[in-house]
Amino acid sequence: MRKVAEYTYQVQPLDVDFSDRIRLTQLLGYLLHTAGRNAMENGFGMEALHEQGKTWVASRLAMEVAYYPKAHEIFRIETWIEDYGRVFTTRNFKMTGGDGSHMGAGTSIWCMMDLEARKALDLKGADYSAFVTGIPSLIEKPHRLPALSGEAVSRHRVKYSDLDFNRHTNSMKYIEWMADLFPLSLFQQRNITRLDINYVNEALYGEVVEIYRHQPCDEACQFEMRRGADIICRAGMQFDGPFNLMADK
Amino acid sequence: MRKVAEYTYQVQPLDVDFSDRIRLTQLLGYLLHTAGRNAMENGFGMEALHEQGKTWVASRLAMEVAYYPKAHEIFRIETWIEDYGRVFTTRNFKMTGGDGSHMGAGTSIWCMMDLEARKALDLKGADYSAFVTGIPSLIEKPHRLPALSGEAVSRHRVKYSDLDFNRHTNSMKYIEWMADLFPLSLFQQRNITRLDINYVNEALYGEVVEIYRHQPCDEACQFEMRRGADIICRAGMQFDGPFNLMADK
Incomplete structure (x- = not known):
């Protein structure tokens, strides 16, 4: 279990737009993917939740991008859970270029939904306190x-x-x-x-x-x-x- | 240099459709990605070509799918160049599930385009003979x-x-x-x-x-x-x- 986890990615040719730089939606996709990957490693990923008839749903997101990497460039995303309450949990991100340069940051607020009822669930039902870091977002909240x-x-x-x-x-x-x-x-x-x-x-x-x-x-x-x-x-x-x-x- | 190269992938959560199985377009995307990755490793990838004002363009593709893997499933794609002529080169694919099961196959015909003139180029100008395997496609040509x-x-x-x-x-x-x-x-x-x-x-x-x-x-x-x-x-x-x-x- 890692409270702050870092993952390395490479911009794929199909991720980029006409200018050869990663598309905003793809970069956001990498953030969501990182959230999912870290949640899975910690035992509360989509797959585990789906088996229980639940899913994570993004409620509010914010992302700031200082630099859009090009195809084949390496970049890293760090992620951590800031906190969680009854309905919402906050997960933050830091993006770093392959050369260590500041690339951007993100913050996201999630709720857990019952797949059948399509309603938000009480997060206090599961105990995620061991994964909470209290480390704030690097950018303004959404x-x-x-x-x-x-x-x-x-x-x-x-x-x-x-x-x-x-x-x-x-x-x-x-x-x-x-x-x-x-x-x-x-x-x-x-x-x-x-x-x-x-x-x-x-x-x-x-x-x-x-x-x-x-x-x-x-x-x-x-x-x-x-x-x-x-x-x-x-x-x-x-x-x-x-x-x-x-x-x- | 590997004439027949194999790459391992994992179906990402954003690759799947509502039924949790990989979307046809994403699977085809993995084939194209594999083609690009292998071409890059062999020195004639998109990046190298773009620097010369050229690009690869898919002309005809065929793909047969026996099994669509689900999110998080591992699968492998083997690829090889069958042959090349003046205008076209044929690249083939074999897809295998994580458990070794037959997943499908693909075949693709490519030409090289001048980015400025948007016209096909003569492939005989570059010598790719060292990469040609002569191994036919596992499925009918497009x-x-x-x-x-x-x-x-x-x-x-x-x-x-x-x-x-x-x-x-x-x-x-x-x-x-x-x-x-x-x-x-x-x-x-x-x-x-x-x-x-x-x-x-x-x-x-x-x-x-x-x-x-x-x-x-x-x-x-x-x-x-x-x-x-x-x-x-x-x-x-x-x-x-x-x-x-x-x-x-």
Whole structure:
């Protein structure tokens, strides 16, 4: 048992975007993978939970990225559990480049869900105190994002390829849908330096999710996803400089 | 230098679909990754080629799958170059489960493209003869698929997340778009046992790709993707039994 565990990864060719740097969603995927791997090693991974009819669900995430590694680059992710309460547990991450340089950090808040009832479970039922470090996140906690109004800018019907092993939309898909609303020229000029997500409801197969985006969208951009009147998630993206969405269509 | 190389993988939680088994596109991704990894080890990987303004492009692929492993399962992929000619080289694959069981096989035909001119290059310019094994594919070569007529059943505008390091649509995205046309109930009842793809043209950012599907679509299903009058790719999927697309909406 390691309270703070470190894992080494290599950026795979299929992880990168047109600029040969790791995509935001893939990097976030490595964070989630690291969370799952560490939980598995400590005996409370997805596989063990599924056998008990339970699953982990990400509730809020934040990630700051100082450097996006290229294909074949090595990087490391350290992870530790900060604390846990009745419903939520906080897991933090530190990302380091192959040369030891600061790459970024993340923090995530999870709840445990009953797969049948689709309801949050009491975490005090299991004793995770031996795994708690009390070590705080290296970045600000996930921001609580505001409600948006206006017209939907895009919509998606949840498809087979969107589903994960929890039988709901893979949490990274929402971020992919949001990132895809930007013109390619933005990713040629700017990097996303911070991402915040609040997951509220799960979206299931066949459901239609509408995306709302706060206008104007300058160095930061806020999104909300809804299914009818229900909020699915809210997200915020910060860039490393201003851009003009209207000029860069 | 190994003429026949074997690599070991583990199915990651994010690789699987709602049924906890590896998705077809992810398994094909592991084949492409294996091809790239072996090419890199032999000195003609994507990184080396990109520095010369060249890239590998998959032209035709076929994969047969006897068993789809679950999350955390170990599997192995063996790969070897069968032969090469002026424009095309054939690379084959054998997939084996962690317990040594037969999992499937693949075969792929590649050409080398000039990144600037977007044209195929003469492979005889480089000498790959030391890497040629002459060992044939374990499955039938990729089928040459027929042209389809009728109405498009779906369309996609190529987005940021669809692009790969070659700056064109990731070859697996087409398969994802095709698989997503089936109802979820199909994947609850049936497995894809063979996939054939013929890539004809690349689709670039912002272009709209239309999908045509041959009707009726019973134990096998054929697809064509077009951009206006240009063929992008054709594909065929075979299932392990009949299904009725109309009944299982």
